[in-house]
Amino acid sequence: MNGQDKIIEQILLDASTYANQLQERAEGEFTDLCDAATKRAEDLVCEEAKKQEKERQDQLARTKVLATLDGKKQILSAKKRAIDDVFSRALEMLNNLDKPAYMAIIDRLLNEHAPQNATVLLAKNTPLTKGDFDALSAAKAKSLSVEFGGSFSGGAVIKTQEADINLSFEAILQEKYDALSPIVAEKLFG
16 A cells, blocks of 8 residues: 555545544534424423413403303392382382372372472372362362373372473382382392
């Protein structure tokens, strides 16, 4: 083997050694890169899982709040129906009073609200007759006239030249509804 062959052999050996070193280093870097990419992917998966768990917990909390609000809304609706039922029963009781009690209420309403010489419209189903009306102290003291056939269930409407005064039992209860509802609620629900 001559000098040139030895140089070529040495160059080939050095190139082979260098190629092996490069391959080992490349494999090491590849392994490191794969490990880093795997670690990053695991971290991303973990972060995403945490994010999804937080979103699930938030959604669950929102669902609980909505369910609670819906339940409270249903309870309030049921309570309002119960209060409305009390007012309906009160109206029914007023409309079904015996004649002396009915006359006393009408007389009091007229004494408090009717101006002199007004016309009073009574409900079409009133238990009062013209004679009963004329016997009322307010009818006598204020020279009131009466008409029958009002399209309300009970009470009276005072007709004046300026305006009508609605003293039907429905109107009175409706006017008192906001003030009396909390009292009724306290009695019903404690």
